[in-house]
Amino acid sequence: MSEQAIAKKQEEVNVLVDRIKNAKSIIVVDYLGLTVQEATELRSQLRAENVSFKVIKNTMMRRALDTLGVEYHEEVFQGPTAVAFGEDDAVAPARILKNFSKEAEALELKGGVIEGKTLTKEEISKIASLPGREGLLSMLLSVLQAPVRNVAYAVKAVQDQKAEEEGAA
Secondary structure, eight states: OOHHHHHHHHHHHHHHHHHHHHOSEEEEEEOTTOOHHHHHHHHHHHHHTTEEEEEOOHHHHHHHHHHHTOOOOGGGGSSSOEEEEESSOSSHHHHHHHHHHHHOTTOEEEEEEETTEEEEHHHHHHHHTSOOHHHHHHHHHHHHHHHHHHHHHHHHHHHHHHHHHHHHO
8 A cells, every 4th residue: 555545544534533532422323225315314314413424434433443542342343334423412413313213224323432431332222312402401490490489389378378367357
């Protein structure tokens, strides 16, 4: 192999290393068998959540992960591989891909890395069932509002009771 080709491949690995560093999550899937229409729909759903989706050679992905010292399951990088990079929401790629795999049986989760932790496809499926960032924030807000709401109800009840006592007197 020529030195030019080696330099080009090393540059590709370096670009991939930067992408991995900037991603909150990386989900690896087997995409073989998806129709063009399904692939287009999947990319559209991913793009809406600021998730990029690329077909990447297994050797390039392994080299990039090795460069970063990220552990991975060797079987994840067997056969056709596409990778979803979640830049904003760590759970979004897993959630979208899992839901899409219910409709398109050809798409299969293989594994990934979320927030620096290597996960199996089973663990990714569990994480995918968690609510997104907005859902978690709304749940937190409702928990924080409950005590304030209860105090307001108690004050209102005392006020109503006093009004009844004054009306009866």
